Amino acid sequence: MMERSDIAALYNQILDEFVVHPPEKPEDYWIRMTSGTTTGRPFLTIWQKKSAAAWPHAAGMRRFIVAYGLLATRMSNVLSFRNNPENEGALVLPLDAGALNPSVERLLDDFAPDSFYAIPSFATRISDHMSEQSRSSVHTLGFSGEPISKTLRDLFLSRFPKARQVITFATSETGVITGFPCDHLSPNQYHPREGVVIEVDEPDERGIGYLLISKDLLFGKRMERYRIGDMARIVPETCPCGQALTFEVFGRAGYDYIKVAGAILRREEFDRVASECAVLFDDYYAEAEAVVIDGKLKGKIVLTVYRANGVASVEEIAKEFSARVYLTASQTLEQLAEQEVFLPLTVIVSAMPLVRDGKAKKLSLRT
Amino acid sequence: MNTPTDNTGRLEQLVTFARESPFSDFYRNKWRGEKAFERLPHSSRADFLAVPLSHRRYKKEKGMVKIVGTGEQAFLSEWSFSDIGREPYAPHSMRPFVYLTDPYEAVEKSLWCYENGMMPLVGEKDSDMAIFAAGRYQIDSLIVDEQSLAKFAPFFSTLRTPLASISVIGSAFSPNTLMSFERYAQSIRLVLALPETGAFAEAPLSRVPKFTPLPRCHVEHDSEIVLTKIARYPTPIIRYKTGIRTTPAEDGPSFSLAA
Numbered sequence: 001m002m003e004r005s006d007i008a009a010l011y012n013q014i015l016d017e018f019v020v021h022p023p024e025k026p027e028d029y030w031i032r033m034t035s036g037t038t039t040g041r042p043f044l045t046i047w048q049k050k051s052a053a054a055w056p057h058a059a060g061m062r063r064f065i066v067a068y069g070l071l072a073t074r075m076s077n078v079l080s081f082r083n084n085p086e087n088e089g090a091l092v093l094p095l096d097a098g099a100l101n102p103s104v105e106r107l108l109d110d111f112a113p114d115s116f117y118a119i120p121s122f123a124t125r126i127s128d129h130m131s132e133q134s135r136s137s138v139h140t141l142g143f144s145g146e147p148i149s150k151t152l153r154d155l156f157l158s159r160f161p162k163a164r165q166v167i168t169f170a171t172s173e174t175g176v177i178t179g180f181p182c183d184h185l186s187p188n189q190y191h192p193r194e195g196v197v198i199e200v201d202e203p204d205e206r207g208i209g210y211l212l213i214s215k216d217l218l219f220g221k222r223m224e225r226y227r228i229g230d231m232a233r234i235v236p237e238t239c240p241c242g243q244a245l246t247f248e249v250f251g252r253a254g255y256d257y258i259k260v261a262g263a264i265l266r267r268e269e270f271d272r273v274a275s276e277c278a279v280l281f282d283d284y285y286a287e288a289e290a291v292v293i294d295g296k297l298k299g300k301i302v303l304t305v306y307r308a309n310g311v312a313s314v315e316e317i318a319k320e321f322s323a324r325v326y327l328t329a330s331q332t333l334e335q336l337a338e339q340e341v342f343l344p345l346t347v348i349v350s351a352m353p354l355v356r357d358g359k360a361k362k363l364s365l366r367t
Numbered sequence: 368m369n370t371p372t373d374n375t376g377r378l379e380q381l382v383t384f385a386r387e388s389p390f391s392d393f394y395r396n397k398w399r400g401e402k403a404f405e406r407l408p409h410s411s412r413a414d415f416l417a418v419p420l421s422h423r424r425y426k427k428e429k430g431m432v433k434i435v436g437t438g439e440q441a442f443l444s445e446w447s448f449s450d451i452g453r454e455p456y457a458p459h460s461m462r463p464f465v466y467l468t469d470p471y472e473a474v475e476k477s478l479w480c481y482e483n484g485m486m487p488l489v490g491e492k493d494s495d496m497a498i499f500a501a502g503r504y505q506i507d508s509l510i511v512d513e514q515s516l517a518k519f520a521p522f523f524s525t526l527r528t529p530l531a532s533i534s535v536i537g538s539a540f541s542p543n544t545l546m547s548f549e550r551y552a553q554s555i556r557l558v559l560a561l562p563e564t565g566a567f568a569e570a571p572l573s574r575v576p577k578f579t580p581l582p583r584c585h586v587e588h589d590s591e592i593v594l595t596k597i598a599r600y601p602t603p604i605i606r607y608k609t610g611i612r613t614t615p616a617e618d619g620p621s622f623s624l625a626a
């Protein structure tokens with residue numbers, strides 16, 4: 001079994017190999033940096049673009065918007081689009097979040113997109129700036145990067161009534177590990193991509209355990225049973241489409257971080273703020289979800305606290321916690337609530353000590 | 368006026384292409400009946416703002432669309448991948464690093480690398496991330512704007528051998544500031560460019576950079592640079608007012624930027 005440090009070493013070897021023996025066609029490759037984590041530094045990963053193979057549906061994408069936060073991810077999608085021989089004459093717009101103000105509507109109408117690949121929270125913000133007519137000509141929505149709940153799927157269905165929702169699962173260390181989606185699958189269920197082996201390690205009584213990924217990388221290197229840090233189960237039934245294997249992803253193991261409404265909630269950060277608020281409560285867990293209010297997607301956090309001695313003040317905890325906890329690099333929950341990106345923090349006081357099932361979860365996503 | 372004559376034939380062909388296009392009325396409407404190149408009315412950003420991209424597309428090739436400018440002043444600019452590849456943004460290198468403030472320019476210049484057989488690393492906004500990634504990739508050249516170069520400066524303290532080249536892309540330059548980077552690259556080249564026109568002049572870095580128009584670029588000096596690119600872009604650039612003020616040289620086609 002491989003852990004992150006093994007994977008980092010593998011990718012470092014691949015990078016060194018690439019530098020010493022550059023491939024004949026460097027334009028078929030792309031490079032990006034993984035995010036750093038609490039347990040390790042970032043590293044560079046190199047991928048080969050197998051063009052059309054990964055994009056069986058791309059022929060119909062004539063006006064394509066790519067909207068991911070990282071430039072490298074935008075670039076990767078633009079490169080796939082460029083390398084695809086099936087889309088002569090088509091155009092791609094790698095949309096930046098900085099452009100999302102009311103005046104972008106005329107530009108989006110002018111571009112007239114028929115397809116998007118985006119993180120879901122970015123896609124909802126784009127759709128806020130599209131006319132109804134523009135939205136109705138979108139036939140494909142591709143999502144990855146954040147878990148997608150039924151609420152979100154329904155929101156997209158109402159905004160883009162003609163769009164098929166294509167959901168893929170990818171991480172910066174493994175690349176895309178899911179194949180072309182099939183309509184028989186529930187949200188967060190996938191078939192593996194060709195060449196990717198999926199296993200679940202240490203399953204509990206419901207079959208949920210650590211997701212392990214095996215796949216070939218460049219220069220003869222292989223990722224072997226890499227524990228990517230997400231929990232999953234293998235769905236026992238065979239899919240009506242004939243695919244032998246289906247797996248379902250349940251979010252991060254150990255709940256180090258979760259993504260919701262374009263923000264990243266980090267357990268480390270929640271623990272830091274909880275320790276600053278030690279006079280107010282002794283223990284906590286937080287649940288986050290994306291909710292739709294008046295047609296707009298917002299983040300919602302429910303903080304459940306327990307205080308062994310004395311009375312816990314809901315108002316004071318909500319105020320102190322919101323003002324201190326950072327959900328983006330520069331913005332606190334209080335600021336995001338003022339901008340109506342998040343709802344104000346909901347605090348619930350538990351009369352009993354907090355009991356959690358299994359893996360000491362402090363931060364989780366409601367789907 | 369400084370109008371080299373060797374472009375005349377190609378300029379006429381370009382004008383005919385735009386005037387007779389079955390795809391767009393953009394220039395036809397602007398020029399009315401005028402036929403002589405030097406009397407064609409100037410075009411400018413105001414025209415690109417007033418006419419949606421869908422009404423000023425002279426060809427339909429696979430490519431990318433950028434948003435140029437912000438807010439009410441923003442417009443779409445379309446570039447075919449092969450047109451991007453033909454722009455002379457930088458010399459060839461093995462491991463170029465693209466670090467630009469404008470996210471559309473960053474994607475476009477990365478595509479430029481791909482079109483020219485290089486795998487670029489694109490730098491993210493966060494400069495710590497960018498510097499870390501550039502070091503790991505052992506970059507040998509840099510495609511950058513002045514603002515990003517300043518953010519990237521800490522990288523150079525870790526550099527063992529100078530980069531092959533730094534290409535600074537922009538519409539204005541501070542040569543004195545840039546001179547402080549001189550020892551970090553074998554050559555530093557200033558590339559005069561706008562997002563909607565691509566590159567049109569270059570100069571080696573010096574205290575008073577002397578710009579030379581790039582091939583396929585017809586530069587007129589009429590208190591500002593009026594640019595014609597002899598290329599069939601999705602929206603051709605014909606007598607386009609760049610807003611860039613210059614001081615033409617006494618002789619020859621070179622010029623310096625007005626202070």
Ligand SMILES: [Zn+2]
Nearest residue numbers: 182239241243
């Ligand atoms: Zn299926």
